[in-house]
Amino acid sequence: xxxxxxxxxxxxxxAASTQAAVLVDRLLAPTDxxxxxxxxxxxxxxxxxxxxxxxxTLAANAVLTDLDWEIDTSADGGTDTVRVSLxxxxxxxxxxxxxxxxxxxxxxPLAPPVNGNIFAIESVSLPNIAVSAGAYxxxxxxxxxxxxxxxxxxxxxxxxSWFDGNGNxxxxxxxxxxRLSDNSSAVPESSSWTMMICGFAAIGFAxxxxxxxxxxxxxxxxxxxxxxxxx
Numbered sequence: 527x528x529x530x531x532x533x534x535x536x537x538x539x540x541a542a543s544t545q546a547a548v549l550v551d552r553l554l555a556p557t558d559x560x561x562x563x564x565x566x567x568x569x570x571x572x573x574x575x576x577x578x579x580x581x582x583t584l585a586a587n588a589v590l591t592d593l594d595w596e597i598d599t600s601a602d603g604g605t606d607t608v609r610v611s612l613x614x615x616x617x618x619x620x621x622x623x624x625x626x627x628x629x630x631x632x633x634x635p636l637a638p639p640v641n642g643n644i645f646a647i648e649s650v651s652l653p654n655i656a657v658s659a660g661a662y663x664x665x666x667x668x669x670x671x672x673x674x675x676x677x678x679x680x681x682x683x684x685x686x687s688w689f690d691g692n693g694n695x696x697x698x699x700x701x702x703x704x705r706l707s708d709n710s711s712a713v714p715e716s717s718s719w720t721m722m723i724c725g726f727a728a729i730g731f732a733x734x735x736x737x738x739x740x741x742x743x744x745x746x747x748x749x750x751x752x753x754x755x756x757x
Contacts, residue, residue, distance in 0.1 A: 564676035565688035575668035576677035578688040580702040588708035598676035606668035615661030
């Protein structure tokens with residue numbers, strides 16, 4: 527029985543050790559929010575609360591699963607419907623776009639407020655978007671005629687952009703605060719597959735030996751069987 531348990535641990539341990547990885551992590555600590563600034567569109571041409579493009583580069587293939595971003599909810603009239611779009615590096619090819627209703631967005635307030643502003647992290651799930659290594663742009667657009675949420679930008683000296691109240695895109699010396707996660711690490715690598723196969727082989731061997739031991743050794747040969755009674 528101990529051998530079976532050990533084999534099970536060997537087979538499943540490597541799979542349990544894998545987990546989703548954070549590819550892009552720009553979220554600010556609440557104490558770092560002060561020197562940053564916001565992107566706000568109002569109703570200027572876009573009828574949006576906010577809109578911005580985040581530039582990022584992936585060093586390896588990935589499967590995108592989760593997206594988080596920070597917003598200023600001080601003048602919030604409720605969570606907006608948010609359109610998340612993913613483009614290639616020069617924004618010539620749209621790879622993914624989806625409108626997330628307020629019920630699809632998880633909002634986690636950040637405390638304490640900074641300079642009277644109330645910040646929150648908004649999170650959505652992405653439908654396992656498979657992408658290869660390379661440069662990408664991710665657009666986050668909040669729609670709300672009465673809501674005035676702000677998309678938070680961190681003063682990191684990046685090359686992201688946002689739309690002003692007149693609908694004009696402007697490059698900013700900052701980066702959108704977001705966190706992008708992937709699930710490619712949850713797919714076992716070749717070495718993990720080898721460990722799993724060895725583990726299942728060990729399970730089979732242990733079960734076979736267990737069964738043989740319970741049967742009292744080798745099965746009797748024909749010559750050892752009692753003769754059939756006549757008549």
